Amino acid sequence: MSEEIETEQQILEAAKQIFQERGFAGARMQEIADEADINKSMLHYYFRSKDKLFQKVFQDSIRQFFPEILKVLHADLALTPKIEKLVETYYEMFRKHPHLPRFVIHEMNQHPDRFKEFVKNMGFEIPETFVKQIRQEIESDSMLNIDPREFIINTIGLCVFPLIARPMIETVFKMNNEQYQQFLEQRKKELPKFILNAVKK
Amino acid sequence: MSEEIETEQQILEAAKQIFQERGFAGARMQEIADEADINKSMLHYYFRSKDKLFQKVFQDSIRQFFPEILKVLHADLALTPKIEKLVETYYEMFRKHPHLPRFVIHEMNQHPDRFKEFVKNMGFEIPETFVKQIRQEIESDSMLNIDPREFIINTIGLCVFPLIARPMIETVFKMNNEQYQQFLEQRKKELPKFILNAVKK
DNA sequence: GTCTATATAACGATAGAC
DNA sequence: GTCTATCGTTATATAGAC
Numbered sequence: 430m431s432e433e434i435e436t437e438q439q440i441l442e443a444a445k446q447i448f449q450e451r452g453f454a455g456a457r458m459q460e461i462a463d464e465a466d467i468n469k470s471m472l473h474y475y476f477r478s479k480d481k482l483f484q485k486v487f488q489d490s491i492r493q494f495f496p497e498i499l500k501v502l503h504a505d506l507a508l509t510p511k512i513e514k515l516v517e518t519y520y521e522m523f524r525k526h527p528h529l530p531r532f533v534i535h536e537m538n539q540h541p542d543r544f545k546e547f548v549k550n551m552g553f554e555i556p557e558t559f560v561k562q563i564r565q566e567i568e569s570d571s572m573l574n575i576d577p578r579e580f581i582i583n584t585i586g587l588c589v590f591p592l593i594a595r596p597m598i599e600t601v602f603k604m605n606n607e608q609y610q611q612f613l614e615q616r617k618k619e620l621p622k623f624i625l626n627a628v629k630k
Numbered sequence: 631m632s633e634e635i636e637t638e639q640q641i642l643e644a645a646k647q648i649f650q651e652r653g654f655a656g657a658r659m660q661e662i663a664d665e666a667d668i669n670k671s672m673l674h675y676y677f678r679s680k681d682k683l684f685q686k687v688f689q690d691s692i693r694q695f696f697p698e699i700l701k702v703l704h705a706d707l708a709l710t711p712k713i714e715k716l717v718e719t720y721y722e723m724f725r726k727h728p729h730l731p732r733f734v735i736h737e738m739n740q741h742p743d744r745f746k747e748f749v750k751n752m753g754f755e756i757p758e759t760f761v762k763q764i765r766q767e768i769e770s771d772s773m774l775n776i777d778p779r780e781f782i783i784n785t786i787g788l789c790v791f792p793l794i795a796r797p798m799i800e801t802v803f804k805m806n807n808e809q810y811q812q813f814l815e816q817r818k819k820e821l822p823k824f825i826l827n828a829v830k831k
Numbered sequence: 832g833t834c835t836a837t838a839t840a841a842c843g844a845t846a847g848a849c
Numbered sequence: 850g851t852c853t854a855t856c857g858t859t860a861t862a863t864a865g866a867c
Contacts, residue, residue: 433832436832436833451655451740452653452655452656452736453656454652454653454655454656455653455654455655455656455740457859457860457861458860458861458862459859459860459861467833468833468834468835469861469862470833470834470835470862470863471832471833471834472862473861473862473863474832474833477862478861478862479860479861479862528739531735531736531739534732534735534794534795535653535732535736537797537798538729538732538794538796538797539652539656541796541797541800544797544798544801545797545800545801548798548801548802549801553802554802555802555803573827575820575824576816576820578799578803578813579817579820579824582791582792582795582799583788583824585791585795586787586788586790586791586792586795587784587787587788587791589787589791590783590786590787590788590790590791591783591787593735593739594735594783594786594787595739595742596738596739596742596745596746597738597745597749598779598783599742599746600745600746600749600750601749601754601755601756602756602779612779615777616780619776619777619780623776623780623784623828623829624828626774626827626828626829626830627824627825627827627828628824628827629827634850637850637851658841658842658843659842659843659844660841660842660843668851669851669852669853670843670844671844671845671851671852671853672850672851672852673843673844674843674844674845675850675851678844679843679844680842680843680844
């Protein structure tokens with residue numbers, strides 16, 4: 430039935446919101462039911478247990494953002510526009526799912542082995558094309574000799590950190606919501622320059 | 631009594647470990663008691679409630695690492711050794727308290743207002759001396775014109791991210807524990823160069 | 832499929848003996 | 850100050866009527 434799929438989808442959206450905001454341990458099945466505007470027992474009817482529902486949400490969350498990032502890394506673009514595109518992609522994702530980065534970071538550390546097996550099974554890997562691109566830049570003397578792994582981690586870290594550290598940033602730099610958003614806008618423009626300059630010879 | 635203080639300290643150490651590892655919602659009073667090797671009811675005798683015990687641990691955690699970072703920023707050092715010292719400080723802290731950065735990030739986002747008020751009350755602020763140092767470097771044309779806030783956030787983000795993203799890094803780059811530690815060692819040397827080069831004219 | 836009612840277990844917290 | 854026993858609540862999960 431179409432009703433069935435609709436209810437299931439409704440539950441998943443609500444669960445995604447609550448789990449991403451509060452984490453597995455902090456989330457309540459009742460709160461998810463309220464958010465989905467359905468009866469609590471329906472959660473068990475469709476997903477059997479809190480853990481199974483969580484697994485689905487967690488794995489969907491990773492499937493949602495990981496391939497998108499890898500796609501940008503693999504794209505047929507020069508380094509500069511590629512980094513710009515990557516930063517843009519991260520900030521767009523954050524706009525749509527503000528709790529996603531912190532959620533994944535917290536939960537993958539709670540069950541690292543489970544997480545690792547999932548990522549391995551999904552076959553998520555850094556595109557070899559991107560590693561080659563970095564190596565080529567280095568060989569052609571247009572880039573400092575940096576470990577490609579370091580470069581990737583640095584780039585993603587620079588994208589993610591200001592998003593998960595929001596309360597700290599707002600406090601230390603005395604920003605309100607609006608000023609923080611404005612800060613992110615400015616940062617979106619400046620960050621690619623920072624990254625590229627860091628590896629420029 | 632000395633016994634009293636000792637027990638209290640024992641509880642705090644156990645609570646710190648469990649809370650930092652599992653977060654507030656994921657932590658169990660029984661597990662803290664087991665870790666401290668005392669009776670569960672003692673936790674309430676000394677700290678009344680789970681929330682009060684957590685507040686103490688959370689605030690102590692911040693008081694433990696925040697001033698240390700600010701001290702380095704304020705130190706009378708040239709920019710290069712200061713960044714080296716900052717990176718060193720972060721990695722040393724992580725060696726002692728592997729869950730601390732993720733713990734603070736997760737919990738401050740769960741209760742941002744409570745967090746903000748605490749930081750404000752503690753009077754934690756970015757040393758004006760450091761901001762001046764950045765401005766001076768820019769004015770003397772030895773540094774690109776970067777917003778000092780961006781520079782601080784970038785530096786700290788680059789220190790923290792590889793620590794909180796450990797399971798992801800280990801999986802994507804196919805590292806075991808030993809290789810990850812080795813990667814961090816290499817990174818400790820390379821990171822200051824990356825940061826300084828990013829703002830070099 | 833969806834609801835109400837309830838089982839069952841876990842958790843934070845307290846009472847009271849020592 | 851420390852222990853055992855237990856209260857009261859809340860959480861996940863299920864049974865059973867419709």
